[in-house]
Amino acid sequence: MNRKFEDNLLRLAFEDMSPQEAAALEREALQDPEAALALAQYRQMRTGLRDLAEVPSDQLSKERLREAILARGLTHEAKPAARSFGWSWMPVMAAGLAVLVFVYRPHAGTDPKIASHREANPFTYPTIEVPPSGPVAMNSSKMIETAGVGTSSASFMSPSVPAQTVAIVTHPNRNGLRSRHQARNERSLNGLFAFSGTGTGNVMESVIKPAPSTSGADTATMASPAAATPPASPIVLIGNEKDGSTGASRATEVDSARNVVVGG
């Protein structure tokens, strides 16, 4: 098979000759096995080249990708990315919010928020938001009578209008959760008072019994349990005795005011 015959086979495979020439050349090629094989390879090559021309849209070359980026920009691609970010982080954000609510929840010592229109009228039952420590019940608190008061020289006058009082009762042990502040005060109270109630139920079921104490009206300081207490700021105690050199009342500085009884 010479080169001219091979070129004719190539033209035949790519249909680059007249039908008469193609039929004559094909008959001639079928008689020669080497020429028939070459013709088949050339036709297969042509078919492959045709397939290469039809490149799928998703098989982009670098050039086509660059042209597409320059032509369309990147703004349209941001939207689906943002939606994906929001959905994926939603549980994380919810968990963080729950942690914040738990950390900054109101403690037992803070005032629950009270409706302002109720606050203006203290002689009606206030509207109170439920403290986080548990449900709320309302009861009228009892008046008390105390003995042993009256040795002070200060005289008190009752207000002309008696005030109704509202007791807010909470259940601190609901779900077994209590604030540290509440637990600390409870420990403090247990050190000072004896409760007849269990301490876990309604306030009306418990009776507060004051611990035996000295006559506070006659002494400036009173004994207290030796439990650790936060340091207090120094104050000046002005006693009744006179200073020998100045003739004025003698003042004494005390480092801690924790045992000083103060009226008000």
Added chain:
Amino acid sequence: MLLSAVKLSICLLATWAQGDLTNRERTAWTRILPSTVVIGTADKPQTVGVLLDDSGLFIAQNDGISTDIMQGVANGHTVKLSRVAVDTATGLALLQATPWAWGDGRPAHLSEKSVSNGQQLFVVLPSGPIRAEFVRSDRVGVLTISRRMFPLNELKFESPDGATAGGIVFTQQGELVGAVSATLQSPSQNQTQNAFDNGGLRAIQQAAAGNGGAGGGVRPLTTPQTLAPKLAYGPGQLTTAYTVGLAVMRRVVEGFRSPTHEVQHPSIGIFCKDSLGSGALVEKVRKDGPAAIGGMQLGDIIQSIDGERIKSQIGFASTMLKKEIGQTLAVWVLRNSLQVRLTIVVGKA
């Protein structure tokens, strides 16, 4: 009697003439002198009062007044002083001078602005005026007789020979600041002064013994307290004194000047001490007092008043000082581990 009065006046003027005061202080003192009264006898003056109004009402520290009717010298005239009212919370008394016909004295004017640290003041004592220095106004004190807590002004002055009880404190412009309620001697200053006194005395005695020759040696100090002042020189010992704060003083003066001469301090009728945790532990509740009517009980721990957190009994007393009589308070207390809200109307003490 008249001789005694003149003698006391001369004593006061002699102190003024000693030149211890600046020209401004002398001017203020000249204006204040007719408005002051020295309570007691000429031989034993006890305390000082200052005129509150034209009718002859004087305010003075009650500590120096032993009886309801006293003798005094005002503007060179002997007067009779009768006790009209006493504010037990602060220990100040209101006195009426009779007869009161001398119009030279002008009622004292209470200082409108707070005194700053380091400001020069002068204190009118029974022995005369003496310069003082304002130290600080952030001290709090408790009068054990009334169990009331008040903000205190602290001032220092050189210890005079006579008593300082009831000294009236003025600014250099002659405005009233307060009355000396109590005095405190700083241990450190006393130790320093005593060490100097004893050391100087011992040195002099050693020198005297050395000059004496025979035997040498130091004789024991038998009475250093009486000898030391004579041998010491330089600035004398300092006296730390306290007066009630200006706001409380203003309340007292206004109460004394009122027709009833009654001083009204806000109170709900309880006594508190510091709680082991945070808050003020109620120790006593006055029967039929505002707190008792409002439902407060023994053992309650006051945690907040009108939204203001109460950390201790001092905080409670400070908060109460800012309240007005008749004001309704929302008080949250901790009772048996439970929060209780009380509504209490402020009364007066």
